[in-house]
Amino acid sequence: MELLSGADMIARFLQDEGVEYIYGYPGGAALHIYDALFRQDKVKHILVRHEQAATHAADGYARAAGKPGVVLVTSGPGATNAVTGIATAYMDSIPMVVLCGQVMSHLIGDDAFQETDIVGVTRPIVKHSFSIRHPSEIPEVLKKAFYLASTGRPGPVVVDIPKDMTAPTERYEYVYPKKVKLRSYNPVTRGHTGQIKKAVELMLKAKRPVFYTGGGVVTGNASEGLTDLVQRLGFPITTTLMGIGSYPQGDRQCLGWLGMHGSYESNMAMHHADLVIAIGARFDDRVTNNTSKFCPTAKIVHVDIDPSSVSKTVRADVPIVGPAGSVINEMISLIQGKDIAHPEALTEWWEKIEGWRAERQGKLYEPSNEGEVLKPQEVVEAVYRATRGEAFVTTDVGQHQMFAAQYYKFAKPNRFITSGGLGTMGFGFPAAMGVKMSYPDDDVVCITGEGSFQMMMQELSTCKQYGVGVKIVNLNNGSLGMVRQWQDLNYKSRHAHSYMESLPDFQKLIESYGFTALRVHTKEELEPALERALADKHELVFLDVYVDPHEHVYPMQVPLGAMRDMLLSKTERT
Amino acid sequence: MRHIISILLENEPGALSRVVGLFAQRNYNIETLNVAPTEDATLSRLTVTTNGDDRVIEQITKHLNKLIDVVKLVDLTEGNHIERELMLVKVKALGAARDEVKRTADIFRAQVVDVTPSLYTVQITGDAGKLDAFLQAMAPVGILEVARTGVSGIARGDKVLSL
Numbered sequence: 001m002e003l004l005s006g007a008d009m010i011a012r013f014l015q016d017e018g019v020e021y022i023y024g025y026p027g028g029a030a031l032h033i034y035d036a037l038f039r040q041d042k043v044k045h046i047l048v049r050h051e052q053a054a055t056h057a058a059d060g061y062a063r064a065a066g067k068p069g070v071v072l073v074t075s076g077p078g079a080t081n082a083v084t085g086i087a088t089a090y091m092d093s094i095p096m097v098v099l100c101g102q103v104m105s106h107l108i109g110d111d112a113f114q115e116t117d118i119v120g121v122t123r124p125i126v127k128h129s130f131s132i133r134h135p136s137e138i139p140e141v142l143k144k145a146f147y148l149a150s151t152g153r154p155g156p157v158v159v160d161i162p163k164d165m166t167a168p169t170e171r172y173e174y175v176y177p178k179k180v181k182l183r184s185y186n187p188v189t190r191g192h193t194g195q196i197k198k199a200v201e202l203m204l205k206a207k208r209p210v211f212y213t214g215g216g217v218v219t220g221n222a223s224e225g226l227t228d229l230v231q232r233l234g235f236p237i238t239t240t241l242m243g244i245g246s247y248p249q250g251d252r253q254c255l256g257w258l259g260m261h262g263s264y265e266s267n268m269a270m271h272h273a274d275l276v277i278a279i280g281a282r283f284d285d286r287v288t289n290n291t292s293k294f295c296p297t298a299k300i301v302h303v304d305i306d307p308s309s310v311s312k313t314v315r316a317d318v319p320i321v322g323p324a325g326s327v328i329n330e331m332i333s334l335i336q337g338k339d340i341a342h343p344e345a346l347t348e349w350w351e352k353i354e355g356w357r358a359e360r361q362g363k364l365y366e367p368s369n370e371g372e373v374l375k376p377q378e379v380v381e382a383v384y385r386a387t388r389g390e391a392f393v394t395t396d397v398g399q400h401q402m403f404a405a406q407y408y409k410f411a412k413p414n415r416f417i418t419s420g421g422l423g424t425m426g427f428g429f430p431a432a433m434g435v436k437m438s439y440p441d442d443d444v445v446c447i448t449g450e451g452s453f454q455m456m457m458q459e460l461s462t463c464k465q466y467g468v469g470v471k472i473v474n475l476n477n478g479s480l481g482m483v484r485q486w487q488d489l490n491y492k493s494r495h496a497h498s499y500m501e502s503l504p505d506f507q508k509l510i511e512s513y514g515f516t517a518l519r520v521h522t523k524e525e526l527e528p529a530l531e532r533a534l535a536d537k538h539e540l541v542f543l544d545v546y547v548d549p550h551e552h553v554y555p556m557q558v559p560l561g562a563m564r565d566m567l568l569s570k571t572e573r574t
Numbered sequence: 575m576r577h578i579i580s581i582l583l584e585n586e587p588g589a590l591s592r593v594v595g596l597f598a599q600r601n602y603n604i605e606t607l608n609v610a611p612t613e614d615a616t617l618s619r620l621t622v623t624t625n626g627d628d629r630v631i632e633q634i635t636k637h638l639n640k641l642i643d644v645v646k647l648v649d650l651t652e653g654n655h656i657e658r659e660l661m662l663v664k665v666k667a668l669g670a671a672r673d674e675v676k677r678t679a680d681i682f683r684a685q686v687v688d689v690t691p692s693l694y695t696v697q698i699t700g701d702a703g704k705l706d707a708f709l710q711a712m713a714p715v716g717i718l719e720v721a722r723t724g725v726s727g728i729a730r731g732d733k734v735l736s737l
Binding site: 123127129131182183184185306307308311312315 | 584599636643646
């Protein structure tokens, strides 16, 4: 029997759980835990420069590696700084365990120094939370936290740890709990076979089917199965922003992604479909536009692991509650040896879709001419070419995010790492750090904008400390591009506070940390700069790319319209 | 439509706030709320009455079920059930009204449980409709204070909400 203090139990548990990295920032209430981490060398602690970055880095790690990201912060401001990152992970169903220091138990409720009711603050943005009430509970509570974070529909779990629970003088028996059980938590492991049969019948009979798949396929590791299913049936597929890469984007059957800034052919196909097969997607408002006009002729099959996602905004005709992977596999075995009932209708459907595709071919944006200011879209295309489509790409939020999603064609899941649900500016750079640490030999590119980057740029210091070689492509248009676009469209171009008056000299800024930064103004400079940036995988390089501030993201769905109602450029609409 | 949802909840600190928070966070309505321990020390029973169309109620029950602290729940209004609420009312009881209050209380099978020279404290149990009717009947006399427990309920017949 081994006796350990609460703090040592935490360190030991993290080792036994196989945690590689923990992102955090020390402070009074967490110091016993920090001391315990100091006295071991299996779990690597990464000291960030702001707690929000710790959560984003852990989040990026989780999205790329498919394992829970782990965060350690102190009480009060340490914990509240982490809140945006917790909410980001919650909205995108990312597994994360956040350990928060707390003031001594006897001080709780007294408004003690650095006291915040973090369990209360985070209650609406966590899958679950725990408060440690006795040091001996630590191993079991932590196991529960990891179990909850990573199973079912994943999400962040907060563990609040009063300082006296980790006191070095009090020791208790430590046993690593291999398994835990929660009587009220039994995530589904498979879908209802009867419902899956019904869905497959509809699929085989469909004349204008379309798959619409989301982040659930990525987190459920179901991309291979999905690709197989879609290719066997020969149906078109569109993904959500979160589902990008769950089906190879370059493939003919892939129509790109859908929704507010989705591709023309995706949104048209959705609108005209007679069957929508939604898997691991949640019909959110950025996808559906006006739900009362959504897919007027389609029957809807909805597969989701979370029953509360099914029929939440759009009523499903065939609801299936289950994990994407097992449901897809069951679908595959059910269609085996069967033919679709209307192959001629499917051919016609494809002709229609190819027609939509052709309509917009070559009209998506106008590339710059020699010597002219660059278009953000062509920068993303150049990044795509330079990294051969194999990079991990993280983004912040805004126009650059949409351009990255539109013009970087992802062939694999877990590669496009973006804050889809919460839309958190500041996410991209720290997320890239988290990815790069677990994939040191891959290209990790953060496509960002000068507004977003400035929200978390203090992390340059973290990158310096740990030698994190991420590549930052700053699409610098000197303004908050997406805000400006909305102001152009809805506020007669009154650009209220969407212009960045006093930008730093990014090159000097980056150089002050000892990194390389290059300024890029034109097409001719772009490719050599990218080549230079990607030359050494372990070197952080920052490209400050000046792009056209007048560019808008299109297509753009018309508010309150149907899927097919889109602005296609500044002058065209459907 | 009005629904009565009964929940078996882990008897843990903060569990109640998760349930109440869910209603606030998702813009659902709580009309009454009643919570107390059960014969099993690890469980509380919470009964909430809420309003909403089928879609909203479906979402409410799904989201409640998602809460880790919610062990089991039942929408009592889906079947035959017994619904009870207890109310204590202080009413003015002076002059002729003193007899009137007592008579009305008898009609409602309510009991006068405390008396002063100027008021009666009346205890009444029943469903929410009966309690409302009693308050209406007492209004002309003068209601001084009302304490209601909120609805509690149980299914009729063999159906049991337990682990």
